[in-house]
Amino acid sequence: MRIAFLVNSIAGEASYYTTTALALAAIARGHEVCYVTPGDFIMRADDSLLVRAVVPPPKQKKADSFVATLHDGKWQAETIDISEVDVLFLRNDPSEDADERPWAAHVGAMFGRLAVERGVITVNDPDGLSRAQNKLYFQDFPQSVRPTTLISKNIDEIRDFIAAHKQGVILKPLQGSGGRHVFKIASNKESNLNQIFEAVSGEGYLIAQGYLPDATEGDIRLFLMNGKPLERDGTYAAFRRVPAKGEVRSNMNAAGTAAAAKITPKILEVADAVRPKLIADGMFLVGLDIVGDKILEINVFTPGGLPDVEQLYGVDFSPDVIAALEHKVAIRNNYGSSVPNRVLATL
Template identity: 45%
Template sequence: MRLAFFVNEVATEIDEYTTTRLARAASRRGHEVWYVGVGDVELSASDGQLVARAHAAQYGEDDTLESFMERIKECDAERIVMEDLDALFLRNDSIDDLQERPWASPLGAVFGQMLKARGVTVVNDPAGLTRATSKLYLEEYPEKIRPRSLVTRDPEAIERFAGEVGHCVVKPLYGAKGRNVFMISDDGEANLAQITEAVLQDGYAIVQEFVDGGEDGDARIFLLEGQLLERDGLPAAFRRVPTGNDPRANISKGGRSVPLEIGAAERGIIEAMSEQLVADGMYFVGIDVIGDKVVEINAESPGGMQSVERLYEIDVCPTVIEALEHRAGR
């Protein structure tokens, strides 16, 4: 299989990323693997082909993640014809580019749609990603598995919602890694005006009713083709626990990961989501769960495989690549 991982920038990739682990698993299985950055693509003037300046990802015996990534960055870029690929794995994070490189933000989905139309297997499905990148996507799922929420740019509407539901969480509709995520006790919150102003700087706000148990963190659960991702009977899932006085459990904000036992509540959520995830082409996603509610769907470059590997001493990335082989007919 000829497989490319589409990332924000090759030079800024980090060895511990889930993307690195997926690329290593694919190369270990004998596939021809490439890294392509958002700014590395060109539409040929002569024949209309999509070409790219790509970096080869070749696994060497005894490679660590660090040495594997170093070799990718150090090798000279080569010209590849992207429509000759068997599969393209979209692993760029458009939210990261939204602030500093707005021109780059939509291009994963754009190039992905072009390549899908030319016969390349693209995951996650680029058409589905245009919806799933927004936290509005969660609102398409059954009410029973998601908290009551409001999406608005009206500060007064946020105040009214807080007055109605009490304890809630406000965050940008397009956001990631815990940026501008705030807890509100009720409409009497002393800093409500400042909180609202900060969140609305990023566009629309989504305000969610606080789910009981949220103070103890949330669960990150990986799903592959609408089902719980597992290997050797162990789940690709963990609980993220906040540290100190910061209520955010994001690993990027200092949260720590602990093992998670998948119970009836989690399986019920997966069952309720599975059919639509598959229909929308959401091949590989991470969902964030508190109790019996999903608080976020991470469809664009979901991460956290380092926690799974550390907690359970398993590498589930080969399972993801094996499924992609079947999908691409390879």
């Protein structure tokens, strides 16, 4: 099969990315991969949909050399009709483009829908991703797995919320990822609260969440595939994201580090609670960020960390993800478009 990975940019790809691990796993299983960026879609006058794709050499085994090949610019981009792609894997992060290239932020969902209409299996389902463009999507999940939350642009509302939470509050933008503009507020008396409010509210609405004391040890990133925890022989695709000293954020791009994580029955209950909605929205591969029995974030766009899992446990889950895509392609070949993309995405 041919898998097209939609990424923010070719230059931005790295050897330690989960997308790289997935691409190499696909190549190892005899599949063809190509990379597409937000500016590479073409819709012609006859309504045909094409992509200008970077096609790496087929015999690639090492992540460093694979990414070096992507970066060297010696490849020739190919124009491919989208009907010649079996799976369009949407792996772009809208928040990365929101400021500099707002036109690019929602391209995956927009053209993903058109790809679905032309028979291409598209994961995660673009309609589901459209509903998940900001953290408001998180509020649709069961209240039992969410921290107490306020969403507002009103400083007085936020001050009252902080006053009601004696253990503190996490304040962050409604849109965005990677830990940008995330602050821990201990009291509504903090002298710089107004400045923090101005900095964060400049990006739009704010989320205030009751602080979870267990977060000092970091959160647990647990991968779900087809709505279920990704697991093989008792080992889960999961790790603890440990924040750097003096840092409230555990994001890996905020100097967080990966450590082994124990998956408890309580964590599996959290995964069970969110499963129905993830399946209903066609979310094939998802990362849950969990503290205790609460979810801090649900990453449905670019859940990363599979290479970290392999380093920690010696288990590479990338082939499992590709095998799941093979299964979906087999179903599509047998049943055609009678199985909607949103259903097929989580079968």
